[in-house]
Amino acid sequence: MTPKSTNLANFKVGVDNVIFSVDMAQNRVLVLLVMRQGDPFSGQWSLPGTLVRQGESLEAAAYRILAEKIRFKNIYLEQLYTFGGPDRDPRESPDCFGVRYLSVSYFALVRFEEAQLIADGVTGIAWYPLERVPELAFDHHQILEYGYQRLRNKLEYSPVAFDVLPETFTLGDLYQLYTSVLGENFSDYSNFRTRLLKLGFLSDTGVKVSRGAGRPASLYRFNSESFALLKDKPMVFI
Structure with missing residues (x-):
C-alpha cells in the first residue's frame, strides 16, 4: 500500500451564500442564484460566492457578497458548514503541492418584499423556486440542500421567521x-x-x-x- 503524503495542503478559502426568501404570495421558497462569468463553469448558475480577501473575516466576506448582490433592510445570517472535499473545485492541481479550494458557506434569509437585486456587472442574477433550480456549478447543489435543511430546522426551534x-x-x-x-x-x-x-x-x-x-x-x-x-x-x- 502506498503511504499517504504528509505534505500540508495549500488552501484558498472562499465564502458561498445560500440566500433564501419566501414569496408568500405564491407560497414558494426562493434561492438567489448568479451566473458565473469566468472559468470554471462559465455561463453556469451558482450560489453567490467570493474568495476571502487579505485581512478580511469570513463573516465580512459573506456580508460583502450580500451587499454586492442584493439590497435589504432585514436579514438573518449565520455560518452554515465548511465544504472542503479534495475534488470539489476543478482548479485544484492533482499534485500534492497544488491549491485546494475550501468553501465556508453561510445561510441567509431575507424579506422578499423588500429585497432588491443588484444587476450591476452581473449578466445573470435571479430568484429561483427550489423546485426549479437548474444545474449548479461546483458542489453548490449539496450546499443548497444543506442550507434548506438548516432553514427547516431553524423554523422549528428559533425565531428566525420574525427576522423577515x-x-x-x-x-x-x-x-x-x-x-x-x-x-x-x-x-x-x-x-x-x-x-x-x-x-x-x-x-x-x-x-x-x-x-x-x-x-x-x-x-x-x-x-x-x-x-x-x-x-x-x-x-x-x-
Missing part, C-alpha cells in the same frame, strides 16, 4: 410562511395558532386588519424578552 416578517403581522401571515417552507401538512392552522398563543411570546397590538372576505385578523408583534425564556426548549413552534 414585518414588525406587525397576523397569525395567518406567520402560518403561511411556515407552510411555504415546511409544507401544508406540518400542522393545521388551529393547532398552530393555539400553540403559539399559549407560548406567550406574541403580543397582541390591539389592531385588526381586513383582507378580503372574512373576519378582521389581529396584528401581533414578536416579544423577544418573552421568547428568551423558551429559547433552550426544543420544538418550540410546532
Whole structure:
C-alpha cells in the first residue's frame, strides 16, 4: 500500500451564500442564484460566492457578497458548514503541492418584499423556486440542500421567521410562511395558532386588519424578552 503524503495542503478559502426568501404570495421558497462569468463553469448558475480577501473575516466576506448582490433592510445570517472535499473545485492541481479550494458557506434569509437585486456587472442574477433550480456549478447543489435543511430546522426551534416578517403581522401571515417552507401538512392552522398563543411570546397590538372576505385578523408583534425564556426548549413552534 502506498503511504499517504504528509505534505500540508495549500488552501484558498472562499465564502458561498445560500440566500433564501419566501414569496408568500405564491407560497414558494426562493434561492438567489448568479451566473458565473469566468472559468470554471462559465455561463453556469451558482450560489453567490467570493474568495476571502487579505485581512478580511469570513463573516465580512459573506456580508460583502450580500451587499454586492442584493439590497435589504432585514436579514438573518449565520455560518452554515465548511465544504472542503479534495475534488470539489476543478482548479485544484492533482499534485500534492497544488491549491485546494475550501468553501465556508453561510445561510441567509431575507424579506422578499423588500429585497432588491443588484444587476450591476452581473449578466445573470435571479430568484429561483427550489423546485426549479437548474444545474449548479461546483458542489453548490449539496450546499443548497444543506442550507434548506438548516432553514427547516431553524423554523422549528428559533425565531428566525420574525427576522423577515414585518414588525406587525397576523397569525395567518406567520402560518403561511411556515407552510411555504415546511409544507401544508406540518400542522393545521388551529393547532398552530393555539400553540403559539399559549407560548406567550406574541403580543397582541390591539389592531385588526381586513383582507378580503372574512373576519378582521389581529396584528401581533414578536416579544423577544418573552421568547428568551423558551429559547433552550426544543420544538418550540410546532
